[in-house]
Amino acid sequence: MQNDVPRAIELYSRAVQVNPKWPEGWWFLGSLQYGTGAYVPARDALSRYIELIPTGGPAFALRGLCEFETGQYAQALGDIQHGISQGAANQPRNEQILRYHEALLQTRLGNYTSALKMYSIFAKNGVTNPELLAAIGLAGLRMPLLPKDVGTEQQGLVSAAGDAAYRFLAGDEASATRAFRDLFQRFPTAPNVHFLYGYLLFAADPDAALAEFQQELRITPSNADAEVMAAWGLLLHNSGAEALPYAQKAAEQEPALPSAQLVLGRSLMETGDLKEGTFYLEKARQLDPNNLEVHLALAKAYSKSGRKEDARCERILSLQLSNSNGATLDHP
Amino acid sequence: MVPRLTTPRIFLVLVLLAGVHLVAQPAQTNAASSCARCHAAQAGPQPDTPMGRGMQWPDANPLFKSHPQLSFRKAPYTYRVETKGNQTLYSVTDGTRTISLPIHWSFGKGAQTWLFERDGNLYESMVSYYPSIDGLEITTGDSALTPQNLDEAVGRKLTKTEPKDCFGCHSTGAVSMGKLHLERLEPGVTCEHCHAGANAHMVAAFQGEAYGTAPPDLKGLSSEDISSFCGQCHRTWEMVVRSNWRGEVNVRFQPYRLANSKCFDGTDPRISCIACHDPHQDLVTEDSSYDATCLACHASTNQAANLSAQTVVHREAKPCTVASANCVSCHMPKVKLPNGLVTFHDHEIRIVKPGAPYPD
Numbered sequence: 001m002q003n004d005v006p007r008a009i010e011l012y013s014r015a016v017q018v019n020p021k022w023p024e025g026w027w028f029l030g031s032l033q034y035g036t037g038a039y040v041p042a043r044d045a046l047s048r049y050i051e052l053i054p055t056g057g058p059a060f061a062l063r064g065l066c067e068f069e070t071g072q073y074a075q076a077l078g079d080i081q082h083g084i085s086q087g088a089a090n091q092p093r094n095e096q097i098l099r100y101h102e103a104l105l106q107t108r109l110g111n112y113t114s115a116l117k118m119y120s121i122f123a124k125n126g127v128t129n130p131e132l133l134a135a136i137g138l139a140g141l142r143m144p145l146l147p148k149d150v151g152t153e154q155q156g157l158v159s160a161a162g163d164a165a166y167r168f169l170a171g172d173e174a175s176a177t178r179a180f181r182d183l184f185q186r187f188p189t190a191p192n193v194h195f196l197y198g199y200l201l202f203a204a205d206p207d208a209a210l211a212e213f214q215q216e217l218r219i220t221p222s223n224a225d226a227e228v229m230a231a232w233g234l235l236l237h238n239s240g241a242e243a244l245p246y247a248q249k250a251a252e253q254e255p256a257l258p259s260a261q262l263v264l265g266r267s268l269m270e271t272g273d274l275k276e277g278t279f280y281l282e283k284a285r286q287l288d289p290n291n292l293e294v295h296l297a298l299a300k301a302y303s304k305s306g307r308k309e310d311a312r313c314e315r316i317l318s319l320q321l322s323n324s325n326g327a328t329l330d331h332p
Numbered sequence: 333m334v335p336r337l338t339t340p341r342i343f344l345v346l347v348l349l350a351g352v353h354l355v356a357q358p359a360q361t362n363a364a365s366s367c368a369r370c371h372a373a374q375a376g377p378q379p380d381t382p383m384g385r386g387m388q389w390p391d392a393n394p395l396f397k398s399h400p401q402l403s404f405r406k407a408p409y410t411y412r413v414e415t416k417g418n419q420t421l422y423s424v425t426d427g428t429r430t431i432s433l434p435i436h437w438s439f440g441k442g443a444q445t446w447l448f449e450r451d452g453n454l455y456e457s458m459v460s461y462y463p464s465i466d467g468l469e470i471t472t473g474d475s476a477l478t479p480q481n482l483d484e485a486v487g488r489k490l491t492k493t494e495p496k497d498c499f500g501c502h503s504t505g506a507v508s509m510g511k512l513h514l515e516r517l518e519p520g521v522t523c524e525h526c527h528a529g530a531n532a533h534m535v536a537a538f539q540g541e542a543y544g545t546a547p548p549d550l551k552g553l554s555s556e557d558i559s560s561f562c563g564q565c566h567r568t569w570e571m572v573v574r575s576n577w578r579g580e581v582n583v584r585f586q587p588y589r590l591a592n593s594k595c596f597d598g599t600d601p602r603i604s605c606i607a608c609h610d611p612h613q614d615l616v617t618e619d620s621s622y623d624a625t626c627l628a629c630h631a632s633t634n635q636a637a638n639l640s641a642q643t644v645v646h647r648e649a650k651p652c653t654v655a656s657a658n659c660v661s662c663h664m665p666k667v668k669l670p671n672g673l674v675t676f677h678d679h680e681i682r683i684v685k686p687g688a689p690y691p692d
Contacts, residue, residue: 204491204492204493205492205493206510207510207511237510238564292573292574293574296570296573296574299569299570300556300560300569300570300598302598303556303591303596303597303598303599304554304556304557304598304599305598305599306597306598306599308596308597308598311598312594315569315573315591315592318570318573319573322573322574322576323576323578
């Protein structure tokens with residue numbers, strides 16, 4: 001009988017018991033179990049495969065997908081990313097599945113910026129479906145949830161935010177503007193709606209973005225991310241003095257947020273308090289050692305204070321990070 | 333803190349241009365001549381420097397007078413820049429259809445690129461004038477473009493952010509409170525562009541209140557801050573890194589190149605932009621004229637004795653063992669942009685090894 005998956009699972013299970021060093025056996029067992037929704041045994045079978053073949057990118061990726069289903073989100077993200085780095089996403093269909101799950105996990109773990117960057121690829125390629133829109137909405141509204149976990153009362157907001165952001169990410173700005181206006185009218189007090197629009201506008205229109213961040217702060221005064229972005233926008237205008245109050249509030253509200261320490265350090269440096277500024281920038285570096293903006297700011301701070309060699313080290317690090325990022329960074 | 337250019341910096345964005353008629357050409361004022369009454373050494377020569385002529389109205393553009401007919405062909409398109417009287421037309425034809433547009437703004441004193449308006453949008457000309465060939469060629473950065481039709485062959489439509497960048501650096505007063513105001517601009521970099529408050533100071537001076545109203549003294553800035561200040565247009569180190577502009581193209585961005593130099597010290601005035609360049613004077617192109625600045629750090633005992641009293645010499649840096657003059661010819665070699673039409677001295681000061689790749 002063909003396609004008798006339960007029987008195949010049974011046979012593979014017996015085979016790997018007889019020969020536990022048979023990697024293909026573990027692989028077929030794990031992938032078949034994944035297909036039937038038996039995520040825990042599938043994960044364990046794939047772990048046995050990985051023990052035997054540590055370079056198996058697809059096995060890492062598939063184990064990540066199992067962990068996604070079992071709620072082990074941090075492990076899932078690590079495995080999916082490792083799998084992608086080992087070539088698991090080389091086929092377009094696999095790539096779409098893995099990138100989508102990676103973005104879902106980034107959102108679930110609070111890495112909203114990374115998630116939105118991934119979703120923008122889907123939008124540019126014209127991929128769309130209601131779950132994707134909800135997923136974009138969650139990342140945009142900075143809600144650490146998966147689409148399936150959104151409560152009924154939030155679904156309208158999340159979908160509408162996702163739809164507006166999707167239009168923007170797809171490059172249809174006119175339609176996105178209309179969608180955001182509609183969103184503001186329908187949900188005038190919802191947190192992060194103006195933040196999302198500001199975030200999307202930031203690269204092309206920082207002035208308009210700043211107005212959105214300020215509007216967000218009127219709606220949710222405790223929004224540290226909006227404080228950070230308002231400060232950052234002003235810093236890029238060379239308006240350090242205007243940025244400072246936003247930066248101070250952000251650092252007060254979220255002292256563990258690296259970008260809050262960054263904007264505070266940078267604002268202090270730009271307003272003449274080089275010593276304090278450097279202190280906060282070094283704090284930001286401790287919290288987020290791979291943040292390009294932190295190293296750029298430290299290079300400047302050290303250079304201004306005559307620490308020539310330290311400045312040089314920070315410049316070298318910045319160049320390395322810029323090389324590995326390979327693209328324009330708009331957000332701290 | 334780095335003082336702001338009055339036409340704010342280059343990462344900013346354009347107001348929506350669609351449907352707005354952009355061209356309004358006010359009479360060119362000449363604030364520099366008023367400033368020159370007191371600051372003759374600076375304001376006298378500055379208007380004719382490359383920065384002073386960073387942008388020119390067509391009727392004040394010497395190139396159009398000396399070259400009333402310019403043409404260039406890149407099959408299947410032929411470009412013409414023709415001047416009759418005070419008007420210069422930029423035309424492109426594919427042999428069957430022709431698009432002609434008046435040039436409103438010329439960017440650059442030597443090499444020139446033109447901006448024009450079409451259907452409420454701003455375009456950069458697909459071809460530019462290059463003194464090195466005394467003629468037209470594809471605009472730097474546009475050589476990879478492959479126009480699919482005549483409309484695309486006209487030029488590159490500027491992105492939302494670019495007009496504020498272009499006008500913010502090449503003219504004065506065009507950008508205010510983050511908005512583009514083409515009707516207010518003065519062509520080129522005038523006194524007010526760098527010295528925010530210069531115009532108010534001039535008015536105060538006429539009323540006998542010159543003291544206490546002077547704009548901040550930029551000479552007092554550290555080398556790092558001067559680089560940041562000049563870099564608002566010439567690109568700062570961090571702008572280049574943030575944008576990951578690599579390869580020979582970044583030789584144009586002198587503050588970036590200079591900061592990569594081993595000898596760059598953000599607190600040492602001997603390595604700042606203004607240690608070598610007086611922005612109020614025309615660019616000095618003789619290599620030997622920069623020797624004294626190099627020797628301010630790298631002088632041998634004998635050389636130090638011959639330097640003028642004004643040159644502060646701290647001989648902590650090694651003197652050159654190969655030559656004692658024309659330092660920049662070896663240590664700041666000339667690098668051509670990839671199109672081969674424009675050359676810059678590389679401001680990354682270094683010992684250049686034969687055959688070594690461009691350190692980007």
